[in-house]
Amino acid sequence: MADLLNQIIPDVVARSDQLWQAFWQTIQMVGISGAISLVLGIPFGVLLFTTKEGGILQNRAVNFILGKICDFFRSIPFILLAILLLGMSRLIVGTGIGVTGAIIPLLFGTIPFLGRQTESALAEVPAGLIEAAQSMGSSPWEIVWRVYLREAVPGITRGVTITIVSLINFTAVAGTIGAGGLGNFAVMYGHSKHLPQITWTVILIIVILVSLVQWTGSVIAKKAAH
Amino acid sequence: MIRLEHVSKRFETGKHTVEAVRDVSLHIEKGKIAGIIGFSGAGKSTLARCINLLERPTQGKVIVGGAELTALNEKQLREKRKKIGMIFQHFNLFASRTVYGNVAYPLKGSGRSRGEIDQKVRSLLDLVGLADKADAYPSQLSGGQKQRVAIARALANDPEVLLSDEATSALDPDTTRSILRLLKEVNRTLGITIVIITHEMGVIKEICDQVYVMEGGQVVEQGDVFHVFASPQRAVTRKFVDSTSNLSRIRELLDDPANPIQLLPGDYLLRLNYLERSTSQALISTLSRQFDLDINILLGNIELIDGNPLGGLVVIAGGGHDRVTAAAEYLSERNVLVEVIAHG
Numbered sequence: 001m002a003d004l005l006n007q008i009i010p011d012v013v014a015r016s017d018q019l020w021q022a023f024w025q026t027i028q029m030v031g032i033s034g035a036i037s038l039v040l041g042i043p044f045g046v047l048l049f050t051t052k053e054g055g056i057l058q059n060r061a062v063n064f065i066l067g068k069i070c071d072f073f074r075s076i077p078f079i080l081l082a083i084l085l086l087g088m089s090r091l092i093v094g095t096g097i098g099v100t101g102a103i104i105p106l107l108f109g110t111i112p113f114l115g116r117q118t119e120s121a122l123a124e125v126p127a128g129l130i131e132a133a134q135s136m137g138s139s140p141w142e143i144v145w146r147v148y149l150r151e152a153v154p155g156i157t158r159g160v161t162i163t164i165v166s167l168i169n170f171t172a173v174a175g176t177i178g179a180g181g182l183g184n185f186a187v188m189y190g191h192s193k194h195l196p197q198i199t200w201t202v203i204l205i206i207v208i209l210v211s212l213v214q215w216t217g218s219v220i221a222k223k224a225a226h
Numbered sequence: 227m228i229r230l231e232h233v234s235k236r237f238e239t240g241k242h243t244v245e246a247v248r249d250v251s252l253h254i255e256k257g258k259i260a261g262i263i264g265f266s267g268a269g270k271s272t273l274a275r276c277i278n279l280l281e282r283p284t285q286g287k288v289i290v291g292g293a294e295l296t297a298l299n300e301k302q303l304r305e306k307r308k309k310i311g312m313i314f315q316h317f318n319l320f321a322s323r324t325v326y327g328n329v330a331y332p333l334k335g336s337g338r339s340r341g342e343i344d345q346k347v348r349s350l351l352d353l354v355g356l357a358d359k360a361d362a363y364p365s366q367l368s369g370g371q372k373q374r375v376a377i378a379r380a381l382a383n384d385p386e387v388l389l390s391d392e393a394t395s396a397l398d399p400d401t402t403r404s405i406l407r408l409l410k411e412v413n414r415t416l417g418i419t420i421v422i423i424t425h426e427m428g429v430i431k432e433i434c435d436q437v438y439v440m441e442g443g444q445v446v447e448q449g450d451v452f453h454v455f456a457s458p459q460r461a462v463t464r465k466f467v468d469s470t471s472n473l474s475r476i477r478e479l480l481d482d483p484a485n486p487i488q489l490l491p492g493d494y495l496l497r498l499n500y501l502e503r504s505t506s507q508a509l510i511s512t513l514s515r516q517f518d519l520d521i522n523i524l525l526g527n528i529e530l531i532d533g534n535p536l537g538g539l540v541v542i543a544g545g546g547h548d549r550v551t552a553a554a555e556y557l558s559e560r561n562v563l564v565e566v567i568a569h570g
Contacts, residue, residue: 132318135278135389136332136379137308139301146331150322226321226363 022185033106045118102179117159161217227256233286248443261430264440311380315392319364350378370401489570499563520544
């Protein structure tokens, strides 16, 4: 096996330690910012949806502000967002490079995205269910917890899946401006040193990673839908 | 039990104002089954939602079980709503919860222990005849079963009132009947006051004590079901009453180009509407003998409403103007309303 790999992709085998390290950096970036995104992005989406006109926590001002913030960050291409947030990253986590430095830009890229995904997942919950819950005396927060978040599990799971897939893409982009990880590895060796084997290997790994995430997400969403 | 005083509900959408409910006052006594009937857009669903304040009236007072709901704050209102169950046309069951989970939903936070909740859910599922479906998900049930689960859920907090918003409109006739029977049973055994919103007069006929007919946001006719059926005053009410009988088919027969009804000179096409316990008399034979008429029955529709026979006949009476007029007078004295549809 090792021999075979050595024959096909000698450039990669020679740098397997760095590849391994880059892979772990990517996993760390996706894991940490993914986890934080879930914790912040889903509530963000809940607020985006429920404060809308006719929503159970209707609040025009809050909805307007959240919507604008969301659209602002969503409209900036991630590479520019990452550059823009370098300073902020230094301020908050003390560094603008490496895995730690990448977290802040990644969060700003994914939270608004997951927020909108959550919003549209909640919009799919039939209005009749909310009416039924209200008729049974449920409070707005009870409806959020016991109806929206529960009924929307399949939709939110799909949203989270898409978010993690784009997060993997974002980490590769962040890699090009010093965040480390697979993207950085591909740029440093594949692009700068003209080693196409490296680029292709990294692409293959990312494709497998994305497929795994997508498959897991689909299985969970399917299981949650009755 | 339920008292509405001058309730109005306006919806403002941009420049348009829709007055869905206009100055409705009504009083439904405890333990009664009241029907609110109207065509779509008549405001009946909005009116029902005004009873539990899912729609807050723009004007007027809503009093349920002695408490003025329109004067309560949100928190007090939520407590009160637990005593007003509601079921819907599209069932509105939680797809992510099992039958058991759906029925248990309103019991959480009611101060009951796990064991008490379990006991309550089991007894409710027994009541609606779905004890064996506790672990099924709504998507695995038929429409009638879904509505039974919804009824069990609506009854979980022992409500005083049950609102039924077109609850049988998505069901086939057999299932409709079985759901209505269940509602009647719930009314009888638990003493719950039921308000039924429907556009089907058959539903009203089947189980209601009183009926309110709505048109254009207003209650245009009301009374006990027998009287409204027996002598509908408004055109809309007549339409609903006709919809449950085949007597109105006579119009179609008259319009039929094949001309299936042939009237000879001196023949009168009459519609006889039986009011007030008049069916027990042998009217047709009496007419035939006493007024020397030839009577041909074309259509007949007699049914029991609230234990009283009600309905009518469409007949051709032959014998000339004078004899038919005399017969008609005889009939009106015996509480049979005579309507001349056509004559030869």
